[in-house]
Amino acid sequence: MANNNMRVVVDECCSGCRLCASICPDAFDMGDNEKAVPRHKTIPASLEVEYEIAAQCCPEKAIKIFCQV
């Protein structure tokens, strides 16, 4: 069952390095402005690990995962 409270955003610190889209292609795409774009606003339970890995690996710490209550 999906956890509907987990959200993800990429902030302005994204350098467009493409690492997240390379290692977690089900979670991130690259936008026209060369910034990463999450494929989901609400993280599906099946992809929670991928989003967490991407957030930990992002060299700019631009990926923010938070719980919205």
Ligand code: SF4
């Ligand atoms: S890994 Fe971080 S800096 Fe690189 S494209 Fe993804 S969000 Fe942007």
